[in-house]
Amino acid sequence: MNVPYLDQLQGKVDHCQHLLADFDTLAFLPAQPSNEAGFRNKAKMVISGTTAQPTIGILDAEGHGVDLRNCGVIDPALRAMFPVIERFIRELKLIPYDVPKRKGELKHVILTLSDTGAIMVRWVLRTKKHFVALRSSLPQFVEQLPPGSVVSVNFLPEHKAVLEGEEEIILTRRTTLQFELNGIPMHLRPQGFFQTNTQIAAALYRQAAQWINDVNPESVWDLYSGVGGFALHSAAPGRAVYGIETSSEAVEAAKTSAASLGLEDAHFMAQDATEFALNAGWAPDAVIVNPPRRGISAELSQWLNDSDVEHIIYSSCNAQSLARDLKRLSNYTPQLARVMDMFPQTNHYEVIVKLQRSAA
Template sequence: MECLYFSASRCRSCTLMTVPYAQQLQSKVEDCKRLLADFPDLEFLPAQASSEQGFRNKAKMVISGTTDKPTIGILDAEGRGIDLRNCGVVADQLRAVFPLIERFIHELKLIPYDVPKRKGELKHVILTVSDTGSVMVRWVLRTKKHFVALRDSLPQFLEQLPRHSVVSVNFLPEHKAVLEGEEEIILTRRTTLEFGLNGVPMHLRPQGFFQTNSEVAAALYRQARQWINDANPESVWDLYSGVGGFALHCAAEDRTVYGIETSTEAVEAAETSAKAMELDDIHFKAQDATEFALGAGWAPEAVIVNPPRRGITADLSTWLNGSDVQQIIYSSCNAKSLARDLERLENYTPTLARVMDMFPQTNHYEVIVKLERKAA
């Protein structure tokens, strides 16, 4: 795709912007095969491609400039705003909200934060769009100076947003390179943004995590569900379960499913989805994945792991090796830590892998691997 911001060197976040997409995808497959070359029995399925543009369902936009002339985008090396409201990788539904954001900055006289001077109030606007078209808008403020104005303007703001949208205000008083603070106040009656991937209702709370590419996330969940259903286990654990994507997709009659996640908000969102699906034998718990496994006192037939970039812990690998778990499905956003963990899981054979291109125009990708326990 063509990006004028990239051509003008205003934004270089998408490092592969000038590389043809087919070549991008092939290089990611080759990189993954190279990193997992020590597993000769591993067969690679065709990679899951993505749309080249408009694929990002989330936009984390820095607000800079002035009340009369705000920039919505990123900061340069000197801390000055670069406007990226026409960014081509951001979903069209989100780009359509940017003029509304600017309008309310004008009307409410919101003061953009000046990073070099450490003055101002409005730091970021974080937007997420679901596959239903609803959006979540999170205003990130330094203090509560503008909170009343934002709260009182909610009816007029919601009139301009799609139905079932969510609006909140987050407070980030510190001067540091993070996007959000701990305190969040949801202004709307609706508290979660609902997705419907593959017909499975999934809920996202303001501080929760959701894959940034809905199209490829849906394919990722379908792949895991297929492998689980092929093995047809009676019990499944989804460790590092987030809002329950894998667990909810793999739930079935006569199958016990547990989702384990440290974030209490993500667990609440997953429980909302399970209730909507009228699932009785699916259970979500806010706990560390390794701690849960070591203390459970029993093992399921199959385990799904979707850890952060650092991978799973050595203790969890040891527990899995000594357990009765017959199948592991490992979804990874870092093939380097994945390779290390597959080496640790010495009692399992990686058999199938598939690169999922969650992040076009960059070197990053997701990969999902199926492992089978070796015969005794």
């Protein structure tokens, strides 16, 4: 964080170019910079300490709380919520979870900020002991939130290093947090995934949409589609888009967005990306992949390489797995790449690559 921002950004470009140096056909577009501070739209805060003096932040190596309420990468609108969270912990007598002792109730508070200003607040509890108190206080709590906000309670009974459990109860009538990226409404449910940097997410979707529109395919698959960002931005009259995502919550959110836009030829399914591709029985003109850090599977790489897919857009948060996958896609020529600084003040970044099937 002591490195000047432009030097940080250039270091990421250099790192990516080094990892992809074997692909001499690849040209790099100028990197997409981010705001240096206050860019993070999500705060996953561990609650520790005591009811009277709660700590909102992370845990150190011994399991003691480190307060991060003034963390510079978190959006100021989220930081403004921390005093409200603290006040309700005290007033409702919520008991923070003590990790070393494995006692207590309130484990985490997860906050997500929309570009509309609305906030999703998720209280993560060990048991239902404090649930009634949180539900009863909802009218007073919602008064402290911007319009369009969502409040839920998640239950994580196990003692393990995860942020949330499977059971979630939404307390507000509104069940999704709405974003408005590039004029496209997108919806996030409590257990759905959304990029942590809204500014760069919008730029990433614009870049992919530009490349898709340049080649103008009749059909597009968006694999690992999440809440449908790439698919929704790629939709156009006469073009069928298919979003494939394992999370049923994310798929429902994508369907909500598509319906609000009147996209009758946008289809979203909850299924494994590799399984879908191998069993579809047909191939689209273009495929967008946005996999987790491990990259796409060897089976999906092989299927793509042997398919009739003409164009691939690969959005990656791990250039090392990207380099491996590009080598597997030997029947394609990587043409353009662009580093998108999704994670300023860290060594991580997103990179998006445009590939075209090589001439026979």
